Amino acid sequence: MLTLEKNSLSEEIEELVSLYGENRGSLLEILGAIEKKYGYISEFAQQEVARLLNIHPVEVYSFISFFSFLHSKPQGRNMVRMCKTIACNMKGADNISAVIEKELGIKFGETTKNRRVTLEYTNCLGMCDCAPAMLVNGKIYTNLDVEKAIKIINELK
Amino acid sequence: MSTSAVNPKKRTGPVIFSEYNSGDGIKKAFSLKREDILFELKESKLKGRGGAGFPTSSKWMLTAAASSDKKFLICNADEGEPGTFKDRVLLQEYPELVFDGMVIGGYTIGAKYGIVYLRGEYEYIYESLQFYLQSMRKRNFLGNNILGSNFSFDIKIHLGAGAYVCGEETALIESLEGERGEPRNRPPYPVNTGYMGYPTVVNNVETLAAVPHIVCKSGKWFKKFGTDKSTGSKLFSVSGDCNKPGVYELPWGITIRELLNIVEAENTKAVQVGGASGICIPKSGFDRKLGYEDAATGGSVIVFNEKRNMLQVLKNFMEFFVEESCGQCTPCRIGNVKLLEGVEKIEKGNYTFSYINTLKELGNTMKVASKCGLGQSSPNSFISILENFKDEIFKSNGANNDRVG
Secondary structure (H helix, E strand, O other), X not given: OOHHHHHHHHHHHHHHHHHHOOOHHHHHHHHHHHHHHHOOOOHHHHHHHHHHHOOOHXXXXXXXXXXXXXXXXXXXXXXXXXXXOHHHHHOOHHHHHHHHHHHHOOOOOOEOOOOOEEEEEEOOOOOHHHOOOXXXXXXXXXXXXHHHHHHHHHOXX | OOOOOOOOOOOOOOOOOOOOOOOHHHHHHHOOOHHHHHHHHHHHOOEOOOOOOOEHHHHHHHHHHOOOOOOEEEEEEOOOOOOOOHHHHHHHHOHHHHHHHXXXXXXXXXXXXXXXXXXXXXXXXXXXXXXXXXXXHHOOOOEOOHHHOOOOEEEEEEEOOOOHHHHOHHHHHHHHOOOOOOOOXXXXXXXXXXXXXXXXXXXXXXXXXHHHHHHHHOHHHHOOOEOOOOEOEEEEEEEEOOOOOEEEEEEOOOEHHHHXXXXXXXXXXXXXXXXXXXXXXXXXXXXXXXXXXXXXXXXXXXXEEOOOOHHHHHHHHHHHHHHHOOOOOHHHHHHHHHHHHHXXXXXXXXXXXXXXXXXXXXXXXXXXXXXXXHHHHOHHXXXXXXXXXXXXXXXXXXOOOOOOO
């Protein structure tokens, strides 16, 4: 990372810390905001957060590793989360997942080479009455079928 | 799908979905003494709607009685139990009930701050909730000196980040404090030592949504519905093999058979009551009543028809628990892995009955030895599915065992 980029990231994190509060209780909000903007929380960002909250960087890393929506490695520009819990599974989610994997040429848990899409499985999205469902960049899509799902995936920039 | 906070008022039901005007509960509460509100709540016999069923009035009384300069009220909107989506409907369509319930709760227990812990998966509701809170502030139902009284209260929304275990109240508090979402030893309970060490009430979204109705219409009115031990109504989230999945508000005590008729389920083989951590009830149990005294549920009802392979259903549940166990205590971390291994061995026909019995014993050990509700309840579906569908599972002996249906 260039020094300029580092400086601007530091400034951003300082702003987040002053917005959410300079205490450990703000960790979830601060990390959530960084993840939302950058798709992950870099080692440098982790160190900066730790420095400003006066905790050890390993505690920040430990926190990130606990939550499935926080990442310490770069992800694709688009995050696709397919529900694989029972109600979606019963309505054919596994078939849709297989077709998506084939279309993108990657498995769930992987990112396309051009960093366009990351595929992740997720547990119950709370959309069981309109299954199958997936989250794309936080937006919910329901009553999926293969055709609909592929259209959504292929329209991602 | 609409994410608007504007209430379409299309749903009907005896309690939660009965008529209510935004703010009425707050106005009524302010005309009452705190003790009167606690009395009505006790009279109503309202129990926690997240599934555990702890009397709400006891939680509130303990926190109200605790002496502390700061207290907190947390709305648990970390709805993660497979098959549950009622809180999503409440937050999207009836935010006034949930937020009014929080203000009344804050007033009653003496808290100035309310926190909504919204699961990360529901991020798309966040903006509309903020919008609604803003409109409450404009109407002086939130903020300083609410409706000219000396009571001030405000609500903040925290987004979770995808962890089922954070629905457990102490894990939720841990994550709000910037720690890994690992449940705490209890006691002390959050009512004494909660968020940041202060007395804290943690209530489910649906529990809070019932409060304004109870305050407006009395505890006596509330307990007219339901049964003696399970008063009032319940929002059931029905999914799976039925023609009309969705959220239904029905009085407690309704039988599974009656519910199946309402949702137009045909050729039903089994019903999972209480989500992955609940129990699987076969046809012979369809006359059982939904309620704390019989088949308890936080609302999740998943319907399986004759075509479903129950071993695959069980496998899906066990994979869920292996992933979602926080890993802090051994019975849950290792136990769930062993139970899943067992399911995979049965799938391949590679098992002995003494091995299956050992796994069931392990399940019973997990129920008593695990630290929190996750590990205490995850063996429920393992034990009940293997018990109730042994003919189907063990006769097939590996053949045709690889698809849900």
